[in-house]
Amino acid sequence: MHRFPFPKPGSLIVPDWQQSEEGRDYLSCILRKRKRRLFGLIEQPVLPPQLPSDIASYKIFVCGKSGVGKTALIAKLCGLEVPSMHHETTGIQTSRVYWPVRPRDSQRPIIFCFQFWDCGESSLKKFDHILLACKEKADAVLFLFSFTDRSSFEDVPALISRTLSQEEGAARVVIGTKLDQFMHTDVTDQDISDFQQTWQLPVMRVRSVNGPRLSDGISLDGRAELSDAAPVLNGLAEILWHRDQLTAGLIAIHV
Numbered sequence: 001m002h003r004f005p006f007p008k009p010g011s012l013i014v015p016d017w018q019q020s021e022e023g024r025d026y027l028s029c030i031l032r033k034r035k036r037r038l039f040g041l042i043e044q045p046v047l048p049p050q051l052p053s054d055i056a057s058y059k060i061f062v063c064g065k066s067g068v069g070k071t072a073l074i075a076k077l078c079g080l081e082v083p084s085m086h087h088e089t090t091g092i093q094t095s096r097v098y099w100p101v102r103p104r105d106s107q108r109p110i111i112f113c114f115q116f117w118d119c120g121e122s123s124l125k126k127f128d129h130i131l132l133a134c135k136e137k138a139d140a141v142l143f144l145f146s147f148t149d150r151s152s153f154e155d156v157p158a159l160i161s162r163t164l165s166q167e168e169g170a171a172r173v174v175i176g177t178k179l180d181q182f183m184h185t186d187v188t189d190q191d192i193s194d195f196q197q198t199w200q201l202p203v204m205r206v207r208s209v210n211g212p213r214l215s216d217g218i219s220l221d222g223r224a225e226l227s228d229a230a231p232v233l234n235g236l237a238e239i240l241w242h243r244d245q246l247t248a249g250l251i252a253i254h255v
Contacts, residue, residue, distance in 0.1 A: 007238055011238075026111075029045040056110055056112050063139045089123070092118070114233070141172055152177070
């Protein structure tokens, strides 16, 4: 079974590097008019010569029960407006986001390119080939549950089994959505701790609404809105970077 151990958060990358002077220079390459820039399929950030970097690309399949917030999560990570109403995703939708990261063992930052694949639950059930297309050459699969829907949390182990075989090498990451609706939470911190201990999988938490706003409801600039997305993007970068280094034999697996 291709199961990779997960790094301790912050052990491979500098988590607050984007807030440094150097990090802000790199962030400016993915912002336009103080908002996150949208890149087309053949576009990528253009960095000046004084900002050297490499680009690492990854395909990430996002799956979970209908209504848990898959599309909202992707919108948040890509700097888009989070939809206020739930609509079932039809077919397959892909979104791309670039994210600069500084590895601890390198003086050269890396631009991670995450391509998120999203598909509605009904389409997955109706067409067998869609799941195969979403999983093909996927580097990671995000399994989502909602903090307001305990059944979606309890279904995560079965969801993982239905989606990936033990032989498939995609990294498995669990994300809890709608953390901002804590007054209606059906999943406790103890539940999360027990799950991590039992299944040895990382669990990330994310709010569903957009980031900080002004009193009149206008969004702050792109740097401020990154406060919600940064922990998840950094976490994904660290997990996939660690996985690549293990696969290449650059670091040893400690049992």
